[in-house]
Amino acid sequence: MALLDTRSKDIRNLPGFGLTATLAVAFLYAPILFLVLYSFNSGRSISRLDGLSWQWYQAVFANEEIAGAALNSVLLAVIAASVATVMATAAALAMVRMKVRRKAAAYAVLNFPLMVPEIVTAIASLIFFSSVGLGLGFGSLVIAHTTFCIPFAYLPITARLTSMDPALESAAADLFARPWRRFTLITLPLLAPGLMSGWLLAFIVSLDDFIISSMLSGPGSTTLPVHIYSMLRLGITPEVNAVSSLMVLVSALVVITSGLIARKQT
Amino acid sequence: MRALAILLLTAAPALAEGDLFIYTWGEYTPPDLVAKFEAEFGVKVHIDSYDSMETMLAKLRAGGAGFDIIVPGDATMQVLIAEDMVEKIDVFAMPNFANVDDKWREVYWDPKREYSAPWAWGSTAFAVDTAVVTGDVSSLAALFAPAEEVKGRINMLRDMNAVIETAQFYLGVPRCNESADDMKKVLDLLETQKAWVKSYDSESKELLVSGEAVVSMTWNGYAMRARDEKPTITYVYPKEGYTGWMDNVAVPKGAPNLDNAKAWVNFVMAPENAAMITNYARYSNGIKGSEAFIEPALAAAPEINPPADAPAPEFIPTCSPEATALIDKVWTKLMN
Numbered sequence: 001m002a003l004l005d006t007r008s009k010d011i012r013n014l015p016g017f018g019l020t021a022t023l024a025v026a027f028l029y030a031p032i033l034f035l036v037l038y039s040f041n042s043g044r045s046i047s048r049l050d051g052l053s054w055q056w057y058q059a060v061f062a063n064e065e066i067a068g069a070a071l072n073s074v075l076l077a078v079i080a081a082s083v084a085t086v087m088a089t090a091a092a093l094a095m096v097r098m099k100v101r102r103k104a105a106a107y108a109v110l111n112f113p114l115m116v117p118e119i120v121t122a123i124a125s126l127i128f129f130s131s132v133g134l135g136l137g138f139g140s141l142v143i144a145h146t147t148f149c150i151p152f153a154y155l156p157i158t159a160r161l162t163s164m165d166p167a168l169e170s171a172a173a174d175l176f177a178r179p180w181r182r183f184t185l186i187t188l189p190l191l192a193p194g195l196m197s198g199w200l201l202a203f204i205v206s207l208d209d210f211i212i213s214s215m216l217s218g219p220g221s222t223t224l225p226v227h228i229y230s231m232l233r234l235g236i237t238p239e240v241n242a243v244s245s246l247m248v249l250v251s252a253l254v255v256i257t258s259g260l261i262a263r264k265q266t
Numbered sequence: 267m268r269a270l271a272i273l274l275l276t277a278a279p280a281l282a283e284g285d286l287f288i289y290t291w292g293e294y295t296p297p298d299l300v301a302k303f304e305a306e307f308g309v310k311v312h313i314d315s316y317d318s319m320e321t322m323l324a325k326l327r328a329g330g331a332g333f334d335i336i337v338p339g340d341a342t343m344q345v346l347i348a349e350d351m352v353e354k355i356d357v358f359a360m361p362n363f364a365n366v367d368d369k370w371r372e373v374y375w376d377p378k379r380e381y382s383a384p385w386a387w388g389s390t391a392f393a394v395d396t397a398v399v400t401g402d403v404s405s406l407a408a409l410f411a412p413a414e415e416v417k418g419r420i421n422m423l424r425d426m427n428a429v430i431e432t433a434q435f436y437l438g439v440p441r442c443n444e445s446a447d448d449m450k451k452v453l454d455l456l457e458t459q460k461a462w463v464k465s466y467d468s469e470s471k472e473l474l475v476s477g478e479a480v481v482s483m484t485w486n487g488y489a490m491r492a493r494d495e496k497p498t499i500t501y502v503y504p505k506e507g508y509t510g511w512m513d514n515v516a517v518p519k520g521a522p523n524l525d526n527a528k529a530w531v532n533f534v535m536a537p538e539n540a541a542m543i544t545n546y547a548r549y550s551n552g553i554k555g556s557e558a559f560i561e562p563a564l565a566a567a568p569e570i571n572p573p574a575d576a577p578a579p580e581f582i583p584t585c586s587p588e589a590t591a592l593i594d595k596v597w598t599k600l601m602n
Contacts, residue, residue: 045495047472064297065313123324130328137332214321219287219332222314230292230315234547235471235488 032248039241046236056242066243069227073207076138076223080145081153081202085195087146088153088202093187096161097169113148121148122215129216137218144216145206152205153198156262160194193261200258204251286311286526289322289333291513294386296546303533309526326351326518333518334527337385340512341584344375352381353517355528362535370512370552374583382514383531384552386543388570389579390428391508393470393489397498398480406436406504408481410459417462421479424466426597428509429456431582432483435506442585449592456600466601474499487549490569501569503576510579512552544570 011017039057043050060066091110100106113121121144129140168190172182188195210225217226224247231240286303288295292315300311314333316322319342325331326346338346346352357363358371358379370384394403399416409432412420422429431441433455439448467473470484474492484492489501515534517527533539540551541559550570557565564570572579585593 043495044491045472045475047476048495063293065292065295065315068313069315126324126328135332136325136328214317215324217314218325219289219314220312226317227292227315229317232317233291234293235491236469 035241036245036248039238039245041238041241044237046238046241056238057246059239060242060246063239066224066227069222069224072138072221073224076141076145076213076221077203077206079142080149080206081199083142083146084149084202085153085157085199088150088157088198089191089195091150092154092157092161096158097166110154111151114151118148118211122212125212126215135218136216136221138221140216140218141213141221141223144212145209148209148212149202149206153202156197156201157191157194160191164190193264196261197258200254200261204254208247208251284309284526285523286335286530287333287523288313288335288337288530289316289331289518290335290337291315294337294513294547296542299534299539299542299546302539302542303530306533307526307529309523309529329520331518332522334521334523335530336516336518337513338382338516340373340375340514340581343382343514343516344583346516346518347376347381351519353519353521353524353527354380355517355531356380357383357531360528360532360535362532365535365537365540365553365555367552367554369578373512374581375512376514382516383535384540385513385515385534386547386549386551387510387512388486388549389503389508389510389572390423390432390483390485391502391504392432392481392483393474393492393499393501395474395477395480395496395498396500403500403502404505406432406506408502409483410436410455412462412481416481418464419478419480420459420463421470421473421482422459422463422466423470423483423485424468426593427582428483429466429600430593430596431509435504435508438506441509441580441582442589443592444586444588446592449596453596453599456596460600486569490548490567493569503572505577507577507580510581512581 038046038049040052040054041049042053042055094100095103095106095110125140125144126136129136129143134140164187169182169186172186177185208225209223210229213223214226214229217223222230224243228240228243228247286309288311290313294315295313300313303309304311316325319339322336322338323342323345326336327349336352343352360383363379363383366379366384370387371379373379376382392406392409394408396403398419399408399413401413408416409420409422422432430452433452434441434443434448437448437451437455439445439451443449443452464479465473470479470482471488471492473479474482474484474489475495484501486501489499492499493501515531517524517531521527534543535553537553537555538559540553541556543549544551544556544560544564548564548570
């Protein structure tokens, strides 16, 4: 009887689950599969496969405009994700471990970047950064990306922190460990998986961002998504497919790593 | 906070002498052209790309974008001059201006060429697959009064202005039309045609090559690429008329490296340099004598070299609000 109960509650046994899941996965990933397939085309077409070759990948790696944009994107994502993770950790420690007045309001402020339409943030930042004289460029991009990365880093860190036993920290305190020692010896190592997945999530969100980057990039700071969009003006060639496939590869690696870390936690 | 301040200071690009910041479409600037300029002038060229004219305008309007060169299209160029957002650099007085084709000297967007030099230009018309479509195709009737075998195999660009302008050419009514009666005729024509249209899609090249469309509105650059893959695709310069576009090199107000920017503008008007643009971006330039330096296959391509008997392309400025409202109305009705 008990066995039957768990079985019927398992989502996999609901009618139509297999079909729905297959369709959902196909709709989401078929376009990406085609994109990757045509990146290996030996011809110039993105709808007719003439043969297989690496030539578009060679073209991407030989292309200085793409290399410059990719470097900007990675540098920006590393800095924004790191700063965001530090800030999100501080916020999570305060929210979970300490008494915070108006916790709900603080939580809303933290997650605000998730709620506001990105185009609004982009235009508002463009006007603001220009009017305070900060101008457009890498500095402005770092500030904007850090801001919208914070909630993404915050979520996994809080999740990890909530599941950690506060008794361990209390025990360290009982043994006369000062707060900083307690933090570095107990809290931080236990929190590490959450920090890592938070950082990776923030990294990927920053790497993929288009709207805000498009509005805030200045001389010498075009990011890869902006550049890819800009390449469409002269028509889509498999070179666009190749550079997009590489981005998919990087995203997939990061998501898988993040998933593995999350699995290790449990 | 201090680390952030240091980061901001160092992240601002070094605006020392010897830099040139170009803001343009991606993959539009030939690397060999950049290398040649860098070697000749001892200047480091940095290229950034925009995704639309609107993004570029938004940044320039916000001020302090810090670019030296922009490459706006004709209608945008007119806006930039009207809003006093570009430097008056007297392009007409530059040594290489003598190379500019007479056709591109008195243009509506910069009548005296005080602000901008030609970069590349192209046209919007249509292409047919001559393996399927036989007979005379010199008229827009191929799109609007199609032969039986063409019905259901027509593609129109998913581009509001381009579709409506093409209908206006066919009907012989003015572009940027403020007459409700004329626009009613345009709507009737397009609604009648809709029954024979397979798709309103901007990927005209793919549709022509795959054979899904045998007649398609297209940009000339796409038509040439389609012909590369399927030799029976023929670009048509319709006798009723067609539209052209031109991208221009200009200098935004407050460019940090004004002298280098002027050097670049003059540089791209030299025939061998303009030819590099055509060889790389595969669009026509506006410079006399560049033919000698263009790859033979491109120099002979009908798509970027209109035949002598083709009408001249019409360049269309931004329409008045009244005309724009009518265009929006027709397009909305057509798409519903």
